[in-house]
Amino acid sequence: MNQDVIRDVEDLENRLSTPTEGVLETMARLEGDLIVLGVAGKMGPTLARMARRAADVVGGGRRVIGVARFTDAASEERxxxxxxxxxxCDLLDEDGLSRLPDAxxxxxxxxxxxxxxxxxxxTWALNAYLPGPVCRRFRDSRIAAFSTGNVYGLVPVASPSRESDAPAPAGEYAMSCLGRERMFEHFSRTLSIPSALIRLNYATEMRYGVLVDIAQKVRDGLPIDLSVGSFNVIWQGDANANALQTFDHLATPPWLINVTGPEILNVRETAETFGRLFGRSVAFTGAETEQALLSDSGQAFRLFGRPQISADxxxxxxxxxxxxxxPTLGKPTHFEASDGKF
Incomplete structure (x- = not known):
């Protein structure tokens, strides 16, 4: 396989869903079926496929089930x-939630x-209320729940957020995500649900992500906003692998894990790199600051290894x-928003 070119969507999704050795080892230890709630987003389909592929390799007859409203029928068919x-299933419909199979x-x-x-x-209903009904429905299960590095808020570029840092969310989105974490923590404690909270920063592939946002603007001759001058990213396949491996570390109260890449990328330098690759000049707006949304994923690197795919x-x-x-998904990250408004 030519690692220098991703040929098409089929090639891309195959790479994003290829299980690592670590995922195979986790899935070999995992007992029983796996259900992915909210599978139809940007990341869910390839995570579910990775779990399915790993389950096929290690055996055991495990079911992998994806649950979503599936407003895009093609996503379900794939x-x-x-x-x-x-x-x-609309997960906010508690009757529908109650009818989901045990896993x-x-x-x-x-x-x-x-x-x-x-x-x-x-946003608050989906992010902060829904974990309560889900935990009650799956009170006898083990839960790996996605969160976001947004709960930390902006930090100095020289001091990325660690799991031990106190949250300082800015804006209703980030506050609702902290609400989600608190609900999982509450039910983990009161119902003894082994859990993990996966604080993800900017999973990226060819069709969406901070790098795609910057690249499209450079290609199209649009100015690059420097209001938030630095960022982390992680290849979506590596993020999928990290998330599935958290099943080896679930705890009560929930185990916290930052998931992102090792590089702190500078917006100006990244845009200029794309400018050279596209043969385009780059224009900038705004002024760089010394704060950004950045996480330290040292714990993930120690446990799961460093990402296989670099930012370069x-x-x-x-x-x-x-x-x-x-093709792209047309879903910009709005990474340049410094006020927490999305």
Whole structure:
């Protein structure tokens, strides 16, 4: 396989869902079925496929089930084609939630970020209320729940956030995500649910992510906002692998884990790199500050190893993908927002 070019969506999704040795080892130890709640987002389909592929390798007849509303029928069909069972369910419908099959292992990916401004109540319902009914429904299960590095707030570039740092969320989205964490903590303690909270910073692939946002603007001759001048990213396949391996570390109260890449990338330098790759000049707006949304993933590196794909590799892949007219999801990260409004 040519590692220098990602040919098409099929090639991309195959790479994003290839299980690592660590995932295979975790899945070999894991007993029983796995259900992914909120599977239809940007990351869920390849995480579910990775779990399915790992389960097929290690054996044991395990079911991997993906649950979502599936407003995009094609997304559901693609999962089914790769052996992931699917169930259509609005998780806020408690009758529907109650009818979901039992599963001893739960990956919780439901949530809302973009469109929060003006729709704050919906965001709080999905991010902070829903974990309560889910925990009651799956009180006899083990839960790995996605959270976000946004709960830390902006920090000095020289001091990325660690799991031991106190949260300082800015804006309703980040506050609702801290609410999600607190609900999982409450039910983990009161119902003795082994859990993990996965504080993810900017999973990235060819079709979305901070690097794609910057690359598209450079390619299209649009100015780059420097209001938030630094960021972390992690290849989505590496993030998938880290998330599945958290099942080896669940605890009561929940175990906290930062998941992102090792590099602290500078927005100006990254844009200039894309400028060289596209042969375009780059314009900038705003002034760089000394604070950004950054996390230290040293704990994840010690336990799971460093990411297999570097930021430099992602940059080269994305430039090539966009230059060839590869599809994108049209879902910007708004990483440059410093006020927490999404």
């Amino acid at each position: 999962l089914q084609a790769h052996g992931v069972e699917t169930i259509r 001893p292992n739960v990956v919780y990916m439901a949530g809302r970020k973009f469109g929060t401004t003006g729709q704050e109540a919906v 590799q992602m940059i080269r892949w994305i430039a090539d993908w966009l230059a060839r007219g590869g």
